[in-house]
Amino acid sequence: MKIALVGMANSGKTTLFNALTGQHLPTSTYPTPLQGARLQHGQASVPDERLPGLAQLLRPKKTTPAKVHFVDFIGLRPGQAQENLQVLQFIKGADALVQVVRAFREPSVPGAVEPLQELQSLQLELILTDLELLEKRLERLQEARKKGKRPSEAELQALLKCKGHLEEGRPLRELRLSPEEEQALRHLELITFIPALVLFNVSEEALSSKETEAFVQAVPHSLALSAKLEAELSELEPPEQEAFLRELGLKEPASQRLIRAAYGLLGLITFFTYASQELRAWSIRAGATALQAAGKIHTDMARGFIRAEVINAEELLRAGGLKEARSQGLLRLEGKDYVVQDGDVLTIRFKV
Numbered sequence: 551m552k553i554a555l556v557g558m559a560n561s562g563k564t565t566l567f568n569a570l571t572g573q574h575l576p577t578s579t580y581p582t583p584l585q586g587a588r589l590q591h592g593q594a595s596v597p598d599e600r601l602p603g604l605a606q607l608l609r610p611k612k613t614t615p616a617k618v619h620f621v622d623f624i625g626l627r628p629g630q631a632q633e634n635l636q637v638l639q640f641i642k643g644a645d646a647l648v649q650v651v652r653a654f655r656e657p658s659v660p661g662a663v664e665p666l667q668e669l670q671s672l673q674l675e676l677i678l679t680d681l682e683l684l685e686k687r688l689e690r691l692q693e694a695r696k697k698g699k700r701p702s703e704a705e706l707q708a709l710l711k712c713k714g715h716l717e718e719g720r721p722l723r724e725l726r727l728s729p730e731e732e733q734a735l736r737h738l739e740l741i742t743f744i745p746a747l748v749l750f751n752v753s754e755e756a757l758s759s760k761e762t763e764a765f766v767q768a769v770p771h772s773l774a775l776s777a778k779l780e781a782e783l784s785e786l787e788p789p790e791q792e793a794f795l796r797e798l799g800l801k802e803p804a805s806q807r808l809i810r811a812a813y814g815l816l817g818l819i820t821f822f823t824y825a826s827q828e829l830r831a832w833s834i835r836a837g838a839t840a841l842q843a844a845g846k847i848h849t850d851m852a853r854g855f856i857r858a859e860v861i862n863a864e865e866l867l868r869a870g871g872l873k874e875a876r877s878q879g880l881l882r883l884e885g886k887d888y889v890v891q892d893g894d895v896l897t898i899r900f901k902v
């Protein structure tokens with residue numbers, strides 16, 4: 551799963567990126583210029599409360615959580631349409647967006663603190679980018695038609711439908727398209743089709759304020775955290791981190807909440823594998839089959855798929871081990887069409 555952090559300049563994207571990925575990229579009180587800016591990549595582990603228990607039971611040499619890939623680039627600037635268009639190209643290929651909105655007050659960082667207004671400007675920039683792409687494509691198809699070629703009718707129709715929708719100021723993810731229309735547009739990689747969360751980056755003091763609550767209530771798929779506090783938390787060793795969280799009355803860092811929210815937004819579930827002494831968690835879309843799960847692990851596994859041995863993590867924990875589960879007849883044999891359930895521990899049998 552790849553998530554792009556997108557936002558206006560100085561909204562705290564890089565601060566959040568550092569908190570999520572454990573990196574130490576420089577942040578600044580002024581907007582990062584486009585010239586010389588580099589796209590940053592990093593990974594975060596997907597929190598899973600079953601993984602420690604499974605590790606204790608199976609005693610693997612290595613435990614690998616599922617990973618989320620984050621990308622961070624520079625922010626957008628109001629009124630810089632051409633540059634913003636260029637900046638937003640980095641989003642292509644992302645599975646989800648986190649729209650980071652400044653809601654923190656910090657005298658050293660210039661610019662107004664108007665979260666809802668800023669969110670609106672941000673969403674408008676994304677919409678304008680898609681409109682520009684769409685219009686260019688429409689022009690090309692119309693030129694082709696003039697030259698006597700026959701452009702795909704499905705694509706033309708889909709383009710016009712999307713154009714009307716965008717012109718109303720609405721993102722394409724709110725539009726219902728037929729599978730054919732979707733297919734016809736796929737090559738354009740329009741960005742407002744991508745599922746998105748909104749993240750209000752608030753001051754530490756405002757974490758549980760009425761105002762913050764009102765923002766989160768007002769905007770669907772939104773949450774609030776303090777990127778600065780999260781970055782500080784991520785610097786601490788686990789015991790200190792726990793103490794700090796307890797002091798704040800929290801169970802986990804809010805950055806984990808963010809990853810969970812993205813998981814939910816994309817309809818992802820987790821399955822586990824235990825092979826060659828490695829216990830590993832994987833993300834997959836709910837509804838995926840055992841064959842698709844095998845394909846995630848290795849293409850050979852999907853190609854030579856014979857069957858999957860399946861037990862849910864909770865059952866396995868109750869049984870007290872794989873051997874015990876097998877002797878109690880709890881390991882099910884499933885075929886390639888089996889729909890993987892959240893928490894399944896899969897052993898894929900395959901031939902190469």
Ligand SMILES: Nc1nc2c(ncn2[C@@H]2O[C@H](COP(=O)(O)OP(=O)(O)OP(=O)(O)O)[C@@H](O)[C@H]2O)c(=O)[nH]1
Nearest residue numbers: 559560561562563564565577578581582625777778
């Ligand atoms: N007080 C406070 N300051 C923050 C918070 N998040 C970010 N900042 C500050 O805001 C400034 C901008 O943060 P960055 O993380 O660089 O913002 P950005 O969105 O990456 O900015 P660009 O990449 O230039 O678009 C820095 O000085 C941060 O220290 C926060 O939660 N609280």
Ligand SMILES: [Mg+2]
Nearest residue numbers: 563564623624
């Ligand atoms: Mg930045």
